[in-house]
Amino acid sequence: MRDEVKSPGFAAGALAGVPIALGYFPIAFSFGVAAVRVGLTGWEATFLSLVIYAGASQFLALALVAGGAPVLVAAFTLIAMNLRHLLYGPALMKQAGPEAGRRHAWAWAWGLTDEVFGQALGALARGQRFSEAWMFGLGLAAYASWVGGTALGAWAGGGALEAYPALNAGLGFMLSALFLALLLSILTRAALPAIAVAVLATVAGTLLGSGTAGILAGMIGGALAGVLRK
Amino acid sequence: MNWDLVLLAAMAGAANWAFRALPVLLMRGEARPGGVVARFLAATGPAAIATLFIASVLPQLWPAPRDLMPLTAGVLATVAGFWPRRSVVAGTLAGAAAYALAVWMTG
Numbered sequence: 001m002r003d004e005v006k007s008p009g010f011a012a013g014a015l016a017g018v019p020i021a022l023g024y025f026p027i028a029f030s031f032g033v034a035a036v037r038v039g040l041t042g043w044e045a046t047f048l049s050l051v052i053y054a055g056a057s058q059f060l061a062l063a064l065v066a067g068g069a070p071v072l073v074a075a076f077t078l079i080a081m082n083l084r085h086l087l088y089g090p091a092l093m094k095q096a097g098p099e100a101g102r103r104h105a106w107a108w109a110w111g112l113t114d115e116v117f118g119q120a121l122g123a124l125a126r127g128q129r130f131s132e133a134w135m136f137g138l139g140l141a142a143y144a145s146w147v148g149g150t151a152l153g154a155w156a157g158g159g160a161l162e163a164y165p166a167l168n169a170g171l172g173f174m175l176s177a178l179f180l181a182l183l184l185s186i187l188t189r190a191a192l193p194a195i196a197v198a199v200l201a202t203v204a205g206t207l208l209g210s211g212t213a214g215i216l217a218g219m220i221g222g223a224l225a226g227v228l229r230k
Numbered sequence: 231m232n233w234d235l236v237l238l239a240a241m242a243g244a245a246n247w248a249f250r251a252l253p254v255l256l257m258r259g260e261a262r263p264g265g266v267v268a269r270f271l272a273a274t275g276p277a278a279i280a281t282l283f284i285a286s287v288l289p290q291l292w293p294a295p296r297d298l299m300p301l302t303a304g305v306l307a308t309v310a311g312f313w314p315r316r317s318v319v320a321g322t323l324a325g326a327a328a329y330a331l332a333v334w335m336t337g
Contacts, residue, residue, distance in 0.1 A: 016319075018319070019318070019319055019322040019323065022326075023322075023326075040232075040235070041231075043231065044231060044232060044235055047231075047235075047236070047239060048235070048239050051239040051240065051242075051243035052239050052242045052243045052246060053243070053246065054242070054246055057242060057246075061238060061239075061242070064238075065234075065235060065238070071234050071237050071238050071241075074238050075237075075238050075241040075242055078238070078241075078242040078245075079241070079242060079245040082242075082245065082246055082249055083249065084278070085246065085249040085250050086249050086253055087253075087271075087274050087278070088250065088253075088274075088278070089250060089251070089252075089253035089254035089257065090253050090254075090257050090271050090274075091271045091272075091274040091275050091278070092254070092275075093254055093257060094268065094271040094272060095272075095275065102254055102255065105251055105254040105255050106251050106255060109247075109250045109251035109254045109255075110246075110247055110250060110251060111250075112250040112251075112254075114278070114282050115282075117275075117278065118275075118278070118279045118282065119318070121275040121279070122279075122318060125275070126316075165333065166330045166331070166333045166334035167330060169297075169300065169329060169330055169333040170326045170327060170329050170330025170331075170333070171326065171330075173300070173301075173304050173325065173326050173329035173330075174322060174325075174326045175286055176283060176286040176287050176304070176325075177304060177308045177321065177322045177323075177324075177325030177326050177329070178318070178322045179279055179282045179283035179286060180283050180305060180308045180309070180321070180325065181308055181311075181312050181318040181319075181321035181322045181325070182279050182318055183276070183279050183280055183283055184308075184309065184312050184313075184316075184321065185312070185316060185318050186275065186276055186279065187276075191273070191276040194273035194276045194277045194280075195276050195277065195280040197277070198276070198277040198278075198280040198281045198284075199280055199281075199284050201281075202280075202281045202284040202285055202288070203284060203288065206285070206288055206292075207292065211285060211288075211289075214281075214284075214285060214288070215281055215282070215285050218277065218278075218280070218281030218284065218285070219274065219277050219278050219281050221277070222273060222274075222276065222277020222278070222280060222281065223270050223271075223273045223274040223277045224270070224273075225273060225277070226269050226270060226272060226273020226274070226276075226277065227266055227269045227270045227273065
């Protein structure tokens with residue numbers, strides 16, 4: 001019966017990526033503006049988004065470059081920030097099931113950011129079949145918005161969105177709203193202990209350490225709570 | 231082009247690709263159902279999404295609360311937009327629109 005259900009394609013994935021793209025755009029735009037302000041050219045700012053493709057890391061890269069940090073120190077700092085991404089692929093493929101294709105994962109998995117992972121996992125949890133074409137569409141919509149937003153921000157300057165503070169604020173809340181909606185979509189009694197521990201660990205890690213420490217503590221603490229659950 | 235910047239981006243980008251793609255490409259064996267690895271991976275998704283939501287709103291609550299009215303409106307509208315059809319897109323757009331409206335109304 002399950003095999004008779006048609007796998008969603010590239011266009012459906014791109015459509016599912018629209019909320020992420022809308023949320024990414026103002027952040028990428030801000031990154032482009034900030035990069036030019038610390039002395040990078042528009043090409044250099046766009047290159048960073050194209051090659052690194054990780055929001056918080058890129059803003060930190062600007063601070064490190066502007067502060068004159070040695071390249072190796074800066075690189076290892078950025079790499080350590082994204083260790084959490086190691087968990088996303090296995091968690092997604094576990095939900096996708098043993099028949100899920102991964103032949104083209106070398107390409108689509110590049111787009112496995114926090115938001116893309118959340119959206120894909122939510123879709124699978126709601127019963128959608130896994131498809132590599134859908135993952136391509138989802139990832140590409142988000143990636144195009146990120147790179148395009150950076151380029152526009154670098155070349156247009158900071159005034160464009162600042163003239164519309166309510167729109168700017170609404171777009172800024174888009175990713176928080178997306179995470180909340182995704183959380184509601186996968187909310188089950190069985191997932192509650194992992195969610196509760198993740199929330200507490202994130203708050204504790206952030207208040208006692210840093211934002212990055214909070215994210216790592218929340219993800220690992222929540223996942224361990226799932227292990228301990230009978 | 232600043233070559234230190236190119237090197238920095240190349241190293242960070244290569245690591246990001248490895249973190250995202252290699253576990254998918256190399257993880258061939260299925261975790262034993264009900265085993266420790268399977269339970270860890272099953273809990274990773276909900277834990278990650280809850281973590282990212284809290285991490286995204288925490289800066290508005292601590293150390294000094296700010297824009298509480300738009301945040302409340304955005305959260306409530308996301309929940310209200312999601313429930314009728316359990317639509318992630320409707321919830322997300324409703325939340326962002328309510329947040330923008332609240333910012334506009336509170337000036």
